[in-house]
Amino acid sequence: MSLLEIIQALRNFTINSRKTKILPYNTSSTRNSKLREQSVEVLRDLLASHDSDIRYTNFRSRISSIYLPLLSIVMDNYHRLYKGADGWENLTNTFDRNTEVRRSVVIKEGSDGSLEIDDEESRYDQILGPASTRNLLICFLWVLKNIDPMLIKHWWSTLSISRLNLFLNVLDLCVACFEYKGKRNLMNQLSGASVATSKNSNNMKDQLANAILSGVGTAKERLQRRRQQSQDPAAGGSLRWGKTVWQAAAEYTENSSMADVRAWACASLYLLMRQNYEIGQNFARVKVQVTVALSSIVAGSTKSFNEHHLRRSLKTLILYAEGDDDMYQTSFPEQVKELAINLHRILLDTVKMKSFQNDHEMLMDLMYRISKGYQTSPDLRLTWLQNMAKQHNEKDHYTESAMCLTHAAALVAEYLYMLDGSQHLPVGCVTFQKISPNMLEESAISDDVINPDEEGIATSRLFTESGLIGLLEQAAPMFRESQLYEAAAEIYKLVIPLYEHRRKNHSLESVYNKLSDCYKSLAKKGDRRFLGSYFRVGFYGFWFGDLHMKEFIYKEEALMKLSEFSLKLENLYSEQLGSEKVEIIKDSNEVDTSKLDGGKAYIQVTYVEPYFEDWELKKRLTVFDKSFNIRRFSFSTPFTPGGKAHGELHNQWMKRTVLTTEKSFPYVKRRLEVIRTDTVKLKPLEVAILNMESKIHELKAVLNRTPCDSKLLQMQLQGGIATAVNQGPFAIAKCFLEDVPLPEQGYLHHKLKVCFKEFTKRCQEALERNEELIGEEQYDYQRELVKNFKNFQSQLQPMVSTQKKMSHSKKAR
Incomplete structure (x- = not known):
């Protein structure tokens, strides 16, 4: 911006119209005001750059002469400079122009849906704000300080008496503006600003309250009741009165069938949010109050809930x-948009719940989204977590029920630590991270979180030390029922310090006994536990609504078969959509949606297993480690370069697909969306290693069963050590190890040899166990198995022996 443009902008003090729109602020008056403010700021910055530039040290008088017209401009507009009540008031004792305009308005709904006001104080647009006045006077003084004395004397000689008086008035205003009046006076002015802010807020509340009382409905009755209660000083009337006004504004915004009332309520609600933001750069308390108010409306009277009115009102706020x-340049518009979207999602999900009472997974998804929407309202989030725990408990999903209660306990611990911070209390939800990394969801670090010592926040009886103990005591038995004894033990370890602090010796005795029982169960069952089965489910078809083109990992009961789970899903969605529309995709290949029938609903189901990298397996040693806090799963699809699924060993490739979920299992719900898919192609040798690792795992599983099943054991042995089995272990060794010279063998060959050594060891252990289990009638069969094993071992030995290959290599040389 050039100097001429700055001076021209400073001359253009105009007011276009007394009729102006306050929401949105888009009048020419507003734009001119902002242009003036920006022009003054640019001028101030320009002079500051001149003053700080060492190159201009000896030329400031010449530079300041360029700005001589500024002195006349300031004098000409002296009546438009801000002077305050007593010549000058501190900047903090002043509200910006928009706050002053808001003080008295008559609201109407325009033809375009915006709100018009009859502005009784439009004259304020003629007055520069205190900050702009201060900046302009700084520029005025800078020119006077640096200009050549002879030039200023000549300029004075050209001024009339009235202009000289005006010049002196500007100097007097400079003295009043920049004079130091002492620390005490400054503190008094700051206090005055706070009082003015409070009065302004109360005026707006009173206007809104009067409008509500002039209407009809539950909001009017509630407001009248609160006004009567507010007469009692002991009732904390002022705070509750304000909260009722918020609730009434929210109710009219969402629920009124009259367009004028909704428009007025939207405008009032927006002004209240904006004013709170201007005071503290955040309106977190408003968000909580509006969310709680709308939640109570939907929960209390769903018959009068109008989704169309709600959507229009929230869109108006945006x-x-x-x-x-x-x-525009603040975070306020984005915060308003996030609040409106969150409210809309919460209320729609609440209404949808009625349609999915028979679809447990969808019902849990909706309840989960609602609880996430109440993240900044701890009382409501706690309520919904308990509701989810109750739903899971009714379905005998004890693990998920325990996780819901543990999340609730972590939420309570977070707010208790914010209030107290005693050493015996858990350090918020971070302490619960030992149980699951998902617990960090309950962290109260967001800017929208309100301190729990304020009224109306964390008021539930569960937000106490006793409430925390109760939630933990409920969660632990659920974990034990799910055979997750390690998780139950961690819960009891959190309870112990609380009882020790209270000197509850009998309770401590009971907790230590339960903790002892957990470790006894671990010693008894150990790795002989089956803690769940997992399936990848993909939904394709517009009949599924939000689920279309999404993939999920489902957690089901242990040892559930793929066919059983597929039938369960088919029956569920056939009941919802009709059996003629639902079709199960039985293969695990990538789905080409262009080849699907648009009139049908397709479900692809694939069995998956938890996936771990090699470094993870070094830490995840037990069944619990491999079943808890997992979020990566894999499945394999065989293929050959020729296009067939299966072929000869040397030509058998495999595609491994690794899926990553949004959270870790177990969680507060039993299905989690897949957020990432990685695919790796395995070469024939890698496929052989994978097959051998799978056989070793199957043998271990049979050996660890209590009691051991001799039939399963014999089946594993017969298929593993028989040398005539096509594509069995011996065929794999012969294909990849027999004719490969040692110098050509790499890491994968060595890994395959290690697998065969492990497999041989497990087979010998299985033979010994089988001999203990069989009766006399099977001795002949046992001798035959031993004979086959020795034959297998003797033929395998040259292939896996390094020394044999080395000697063979030397002879070849």
């Missing part, structure tokens, strides 16, 4: 925020 020029 339009107000996006069209507010004065807040």
